[in-house]
Amino acid sequence: MNFFEHQDRARRKTKQLVLLLALAVVALIAITTFAAAALVYLSGNAEPQAYEHAHTFWSGTLHALSVQSFLWIALAVTSVVFLGSLFRFMQLGSGGRAIAEAMGGRLLLGQTTDPDERKILNVVEEMAIASGTPVPPVYLMEDDAINAFAAGYRPQDAVIGITRGCIHQLSRDELQGVIAHEFSHIFHGDMRLNMRLVALLYGILVIGLIGEFLLRSSRASSLVRSSRDKSPGGIMLVGLGLLIIGYTGTFFGNLIKAAVSRQREFLADASAVQFTRNPDGIAGALKKIGASSEGSTLHNEHAAEFSHMYFSQGVRLFFNMMATHPPLDERIKRIQPRWNGQLETALHGANTNTNKGSKTFGDETAGFAHAATPNTASMTINSGATATLVDVGDINGGIDINTTLQQIAQPTTAQLSYAQTCLNQIAPELKTASQDAFSARGIIFGLLLDAHAEQRNRQLALLSEHLTTSELQTINPIIHASALAAIHLRLPLIELSITALKQLSEAQQQDFLSCLNVLIQADQKVSLMEWAMYRIVLHNIRREQQPLRTRSLLEMHEDCQLLMSLLAYTGARHQTEAENAFAQASSALPFKQFTLLARTSIKLDVMDAALERLNQLKPLQKPQLLKAMSLCVMHDGKLHTAEAELFRALADGLDCPIPPQLQALPITTR
Known part of the structure; x- marks a missing residue:
């Protein structure tokens, strides 16, 4: 099962989850209605027909409430569950x-x-x-x-x-x-499904919490009221009923949670083996959990609420059917079929050596990353000034399209080794700077500096108008060190910096993005890599809801036409090359009328909106789009480093993580 199939499966599982929890709410309504009817019948306040036609307790209870009363109970239960879930969703609004x-x-x-x-x-x-x-x-x-x-x-x-x-x-x-x-x-x-489970189950639990509150309040009031006042007893009875109903609903909700979670743990284990190509790693971790005196049980009051999110079972259980994770021995057996059943003793101070003799990827010639050969297509970024499209990159390489699609969210051991090498090649001062929100801004500023000294000085002068003198003096060394980074380190530097940049407040983020716009628009030209870097930063630090994946590729004719036209012109030296690239892309798309747009009609602010819409494609529709994008940039059988990184940046906007394409990157040995 590949990345897109997993995404589609998660989407279908979410629908099944909503249906199951809807059935749980219906069951809650039924139980609550029956409990209320029984209470009313026994108190003698039921509808007259309940006593006229009742031959047994059950028949009397069934006639105790009017249709109107039933509807009010259904509305009350549904409202409590909905408002409780909404409250929990809002509490978890900041995400992980x-x-x-x-x-x-x-x-x-x-x-x-x-x-x-x-x-x-x-x-x-x-x-x-x-x-x-x-x-x-x-x-x-x-x-x-x-x-x-x-x-x-x-x-x-x-x-x-x-x-x-x-x-x-x-x-x-x-x-x-x-x-x-x-x-x-x-x-x-899986994460989004897990978050929804937390919120929806909390909504069901709220009924029990209300009952618990009523029980406590009735006990407190009974101590100060007259012995003739029977109201605390009634409140206590109602509270007890709600407590039983709420926790019964939570019990069945947890059964649903366990059933949804267990199978996904097997899939995650299998994916981990695919990622690392080392079954002994994850199997060894599971064995040490089994051998450890502490195991995987977490000591936190919220551990049970989030139990389905953990690597291993995080709470102690009385019933195996409530387990959110498969048994350890079953998980280990699936990873290592020949396992002899022996567990490993957890060794404190485990070996942390990371050197495995992996191939090293060297630096490019030091220098600024932007090429200077301008084209003439009129473009804009956001709502800013008109700018000119600039092509970048001159490193040849090759890449297989099918391999690229298979590697989405499936990095190989070679790519893990490459990541280690990249981290080793990044200058220590940049590595340190990427871990601080203030300094990480300087890394992004530096990546956007122009290759020409005159234009670079103009950019820095404009930047000084938006930063204080002390701020600029502090991050100036970081800006210049970042500008000298090799081309293949640009995306790793951005990826390292994103965590720190997320720590900026909304106001600070807006100021930061304004500075990026100033640097980009300083020369009235926008290179595709500048735009792509801006898109990556914006897409990953902006707080927004995940789009609904419900749209079909056939609905996206204009957006696809704009995206493929943009890519066709990226590496083309003349119109014929662009037309050939566009024709290659067209062969992978389901459109009958598909025409290359004129350069002058491609606007980056329009492209921004197009990417947002394309990100709403159903998961199984995205491989076709990515294949067309790959064919477009690979029309001449070559892939420049800048083209590979641009492709990855655009894929990031579609929430499709593309691992580094090693064939397109410079390799040196040391």
């Missing part, structure tokens, strides 16, 4: 961060000198760069158990949570297996 903080997690900062903390940050950074995604924030839970989770509504607000016991007791290979497992949940749409 809200879950991590509720679990007592502490955000790990890149400047940490703790060996365990540095080890996990390195593993997460490597996995993100190898996958072609921004590095998610990592939260540490001070718990001796071996466990972890990924949480968020979409990859852009995802976080990784991990226990101290996990990073302290597992080897680097085992940690890599655990993190690969969590990344699979991020890529495959």
Whole structure:
């Protein structure tokens, strides 16, 4: 099952989940109605026909309430569940961060000198760069158990949570297996399903919480009221009924949660093996959980609420049918069919050596990344001034389209090694700067500086109008170091910086984006890479809802025509090349009338809106679009580094993480 099939499966599972929980609410309404009818019947206040025609308690209860009363009860139960779920959705509005903080997690900062903390940050950074995604924030839970989770509504607000016991007791290979497992949940749409489960189950639980509140209040009031006042007893009875009903609903809701969760854990395990090509890593982590005295049980008051999110079972259970994870031995057997059943003892201070003799990828010749051969297509970015499209890149390479599509969210060991090499090649001052929100801005500023000294000085002069003198002096070395970074390090630098940039307040983010626009528009020309970098930053730091994936490719004729025209002109030296590239793209799309647009009609602000709409495609429709994009940029059998990175940037806007294409990158040995 590939990335898009996983996404489609998650979408269908969400529909099934909503249906199951709707049935649970219907059952709650039925139970509540019956309980209310029984109470009314026994109190003697039922409808007259209940006593006239009742031969048994059951028949009397069935006639105790009017249709109007039933409708009011149904409305009340539905409203409580809906408002409770809505309240929880709003509480979790910040995405994965809200879950991590509720679990007592502490955000790990890149400047940490703790060996365990540095080890996990390195593993997460490597996995993100190898996958072609921004590095998610990592939260540490001070718990001796071996466990972890990924949480968020979409990859852009995802976080990784991990226990101290996990990073302290597992080897680097085992940690890599655990993190690969969590990344699979991020890529495959499991996180959003998990977040919805939390909110919907909380809505059902609210009925029980109301009952619990009524019980407490009735006990308190009974101590101060007269013995003749029977109202506390009635309130207590109602509270007890709601408590039983609410927790019964929660019990069945948790059964649904467990059933939804278990199968996905097998898929995440399999994906982790695919990511790392090392079944011993994740299998070793599972064995150490089985051998550890702490196991994977988390010591937090919210552990049960988020139990379906963890790497391994996070709460102790009395009934196996409530387990959100398959048994450890079954998971290990699927990964290692010949496993002899022996568990490994968790060794404290596990080996953290990361050198595996992987091939090293060298730097390009130092220099500014932007080429200077302008074309003449009139373009705009956002609502700013008109600018000119500029082509960049001159490194030849090759790439297989089918391999590219198969590698989406499936990085290879070569790409993991490449990610390690990239991290080693990034200048230490830039690595440090990427971990601080203030300094990370300087990295992005530097990536947008022009190759020509005169234009570069103009950009810096304009930037000085938006920053204080002290700010500019502080980040000026970072800006210049970033501008000198090799072309293949540009996206890794952005991916490293995203986590820090997310820490900016909304006002600070707006100021930062304004500065980017100033740098981009300084020469009245916008290179495609400038626009693509801006798109990546905006797409990953902006707080927005994940789009509904409901649209068909056939509905997107104009948007596809604009996107393919843009790509066709990217590497074309003349009109004929652009027409050939566009024709290649057309062959993979289902449109009968599909015409290359004129350069002058391509506007980047229109392209922004087109990408937003294309991101609403159904998951199984996106491979066809990506294949057409690949054919377009590869029409001449070559892929320039800049084209490969532009392709990845556009795919990022479609929420399709493309790993680095190693064939298109310069390789050197040291």
